[in-house]
Amino acid sequence: MTGVAKSAVCVLGTGLIGGSVLRAAVAAGYDAWGYNRSHAGVRAARADGFDVGDDIEAVLKRAAASDALIVLGVPMPAIDSILSDVRLLAPGCALTDVVSVKAPVAATVRRHELGARYVGGHPMAGTAESGWAASTPDLFRGAAWAVGVDPGTHVEPWTRVARLALDCGAVVVPVVADEHDRAVARISHLPHVLAEALAVVGAGGGDLALGLAAGSFRDGTRVAATAPDLVRAICEPNAAALLDALDDTLRLLTAARDTLATNATLGELIDAGYSERDRYDTLHRWNITDIRPGDHNWLERLREAGQRGGVIRGLD
């Protein structure tokens, strides 16, 4: 997208998201390679022609020598351990991640004293599948990619991360960690919890109910097909924000339950849900064009623009 040379990219963890970042980066012309701890994952990626190894030391030494942008592609429970390796072998590299929560990752990064060149990231894409086999270079096309604008973020790594997101086909949503975590609790983590509950209650009707199930049940439970460990790794580190979202949900459902019991109506829920789904359907992602990374107050201005639904589609 620009004449600027693309920095090297080193992806640690080549599952669905990390693997897709690697594929998309290579497709966009980056010098990119990866690490996976599983031999099967390494073999699969190599069979597809990608430069993936299982020697974390070699992979990170190469990142340090190439001044690569390191992308943490492992789930939250593995972040602490992999950051120990980064701290030891490539502490000077620019650093981002693709984990579904941002504040816990940022806290861990700070504990490893790697905050200076860290910029949180979260591409909003996925499938119920997981692992390298499910990865694709087009996963992020048209997707939102949250990029952190927390106070103290440095412009050089920020621009690298935003550029990678754009080169992967995504639009950049600038957001600070706490606000990101509260937002995704509502639109990503809560959908997982509701899908699990719907699957259980639906199956409570036995084979008759499951045999009658059609589109509303299929779509409503789709993400319940995600591997349980992955769902826990996605949702549980965001417990406080998810709790708020769950409590809001319980209030709404309890009110609907009560009006259903007393006068056989679902009350205001149906109109409210229709109206908010329509708001989602018609949401306009407007382009942020007047804020240049590094300008005075750029972080706060990008944060405020992101809150109002603004996205970045290109960098000068």
Place this chain on the structure above:
Amino acid sequence: MTGVAKSAVCVLGTGLIGGSVLRAAVAAGYDAWGYNRSHAGVRAARADGFDVGDDIEAVLKRAAASDALIVLGVPMPAIDSILSDVRLLAPGCALTDVVSVKAPVAATVRRHELGARYVGGHPMAGTAESGWAASTPDLFRGAAWAVGVDPGTHVEPWTRVARLALDCGAVVVPVVADEHDRAVARISHLPHVLAEALAVVGAGGGDLALGLAAGSFRDGTRVAATAPDLVRAICEPNAAALLDALDDTLRLLTAARDTLATNATLGELIDAGYSERDRYDTLHRWNITDIRPGDHNWLERLREAGQRGGVIRGLD
């Protein structure tokens, strides 16, 4: 599917479901026509070459003269009124419906003394769209179509209804009204309620949250795009069964909420949801082949087979 001459079919209400029945019946070679109370709906259907009128008296007199199978394609709130017309003008016709609840329709049919030739029906298909414009002859292809086997059901109208469902491309799930209503509360009505709640809680995160929303939110709220009056007409007549399903859901979500609050885990919900979604994905709709309509105890045997996930894919 057989050499037997197809009976005429008269569809009252040509919205998404009724309109699709009319299209599918015509495509399958039935002499079929319809009624719609809206002039716009009539014009649209006629423009597409279908025989639809807005004169209920003429439409029903033709049904009586042709010994047509009458299909009630109107939503629950309109059932009582249209049954008054049927009672007056075509009381001897075989009668079925496509309403999302069965016990309330059956009770209304009995009140109009039309029970002798009535067989409840419910094709499990739909979209968030509504009206004739959304109808398609392929809507029921591969879908389950619940056909009532309540005590006292007569074999002749039952066979007509089952044959129509099969000719529309569906598989027949034999079920009694109460059990149908309890099942669809879990796999059709509850998904609507959860979708509405998710839309509201998600939008509570503002444009930032909606801008970050991806597949899990989109799929989880899809049916919230259904017209609110239609959602109420689908869900509220099934209040008692939906209440049970909602209470089960509230129990699960409250338990998950509590473990999340106390030790940051979602507890057993994730594994249970994954396991039940897998049960749905791998459900085998086995073929009922050894029960012939009219045989000794056929209604009870079909009911029991349906409870165990059996479907009918053809009639002798």
